[in-house]
Amino acid sequence: MTVTETPLLAERMSWIEESPSSRVADRVRAFQAAGKPVLPLTIGEPDFDTPEHVKEAAIAAIRAGETKYTSATGTPALQTAIRARLARKTGQSYGPGEIALGGGAKQLIFLAFLATLDAGDEVIVPAPHWVSYPDMVALNGGRPVLVGAGADTGYKLTPGLLRGAVTDRTKWLVLNTPNNPTGAVYSRDELAGLAEVLREHSRISVLCDEIYDEINFGTEPVPSLVSVAPDLRERIFLANGVSKAYAMTGWRIGYAAGPATLCAAISTLQSQSSSCPSSISQAAAAAALDGDQSFITETVAVYAERRDLLVSGLAAIDGLRPVRPDGGFYVWTDASRLIGAITPGGRRIATDADLAEHFLETSGVVVITGESYGCPGHFRASFALDSETIRKAVSGLASAVSALRFA
Ligand SMILES: Cc1ncc(COP(=O)(O)O)c(C=O)c1O
Known part of the structure; x- marks a missing residue:
């Protein structure tokens, strides 16, 4: 039922949509439930654990009432x-x-x-x-x-x-x-x-x-x-x-x-x-x-290595043009040259959503479409992941792209 058909919800609920990241998360869960492995380059949060002294402060606050x-x-x-x-x-x-x-x-x-x-x-x-x-x-x-x-x-x-x-x-x-x-x-x-x-x-x-x-x-x-x-x-x-x-x-x-x-x-x-x-x-x-800020220095050094790994991996794939980020933990990639390509199953990649679906189906790699960020023809790939997963994802993307043919 759409929002406008139900008397319960306010009109304003029809002005917005579910966030693209939750949509992607649902798709990933469905894939995993079917027993298929996924390489989620969608992660929007650090994969590190909260620093120990921060956790201790929270525990001390609980104990102190x-x-x-x-x-x-x-x-x-x-x-x-x-x-x-x-x-x-x-x-x-x-x-x-x-x-x-x-x-x-x-x-x-x-x-x-x-x-x-x-x-x-x-x-x-x-x-x-x-x-x-x-x-x-x-x-x-x-x-x-x-x-x-x-x-x-x-x-x-x-x-x-x-x-x-x-x-x-x-x-x-x-x-x-x-x-x-x-x-x-x-x-x-x-x-x-x-x-x-x-x-x-x-x-x-x-x-x-x-x-x-x-x-x-x-x-x-x-x-x-x-x-x-x-x-x-x-x-x-x-x-x-x-x-x-x-x-x-x-x-x-x-x-x-x-x-x-x-x-x-x-x-x-x-x-x-x-x-x-x-x-x-x-x-x-x-x-x-x-408190001690060394957590930031240490994690930024790790992010920097992963950034280089992901950027160089993506840059080596014909048709992808990654942008080297100066901050954050995402690589924004221009994939517009792949729009119009044909999948091995004969489907035409008409949008970046089609391209993301092709990546998922052929290699289990999940990215977020550029369209979600108001800029179609691109995708966002996160490097808040260990290097091994990044390597596997890059190789999955390389084989997914090489499977495409151009009419
Ligand atoms: C650009 C931007 N602003 C704000 C936020 C939200 O951060 P917080 O966890 O502090 O709500 C995010 C989280 O993904 C973000 O990417």
Whole structure:
């Protein structure tokens, strides 16, 4: 039954779809249930375990009875750890009222849109984009305005593209650096160029999603828009969290920094919906942000090796053009040359979804289609996996591609 046929569900449920990653997960489960092996290059979370000292902090919190509701903005220890981390990262000092806490960066981004969007407000989302932004905007009554930023601009929004997308209904620009799915990292100069355009439009705020900022293969820290353009600080909402950097996806802690009015609105929404994130996870997150950071250095070195393995493996396959990521743990690959090819069974690969299905059927390799990220003809492959699995997946992809013929 579709949403519109049932009186139970609100109309807004027809504005969004199940996330492509859950669809893929269902497909993988069906394959596994049929006893077929799969090589899931779809993983969107670190395969490392949460650091030991973080787990210990959570256990200590349980033993100390830190098992009650906290303020919607978090425990004092976590507040302090977040503010110190933001100061180290951005050079900006954020007051307690300029911080929001949530059950992951995802919830904070959702609440930011809920708190600010009126019907018809536009949100500029550079594509390729993280799968959730457009649906979050739509669900909150806004209009996602997808702006294609392709290979010619290094998959990054340029001042010209931004200028061309602004209307008098634009409320937000979403800027995700390092980007999921492309791994693109905006340089200081590129951010400065975008800031110039933003100065021409005082009504536009920027949602900077920096959740992958610690998984960085560059020699310099990933620059933050607020450091490059501190004059825009009152219009910048920084979303971050402990999920990716500290392998803590299941702990569900995200934090944000931004204008006090917005942070207060988010806390009000939080207090009326979930009260606060888990007190135990908060203790763990404080230990992660505050404690020994060697986990990050060690895991980034491992990610870097796997990145090279996956990029070189994909680059050696005729018809695939992988993009070497500067951050995050995904390789974005242009597969457009394979569109139009014919499978051994005589089926024509008409879309990147057909191509992904061919990979799955012939080699058990699972990738996420470019279409899911607003950029067909591509796919995203994760390297949050051990090297052996990456090697097997690359060899599976190579045989799947070589089985194709061109009419
Ligand atoms: C770009 C991006 N932003 C936000 C999130 C959500 O992170 P969290 O676990 O903190 O909710 C993800 C998770 O995949 C992501 O890829």
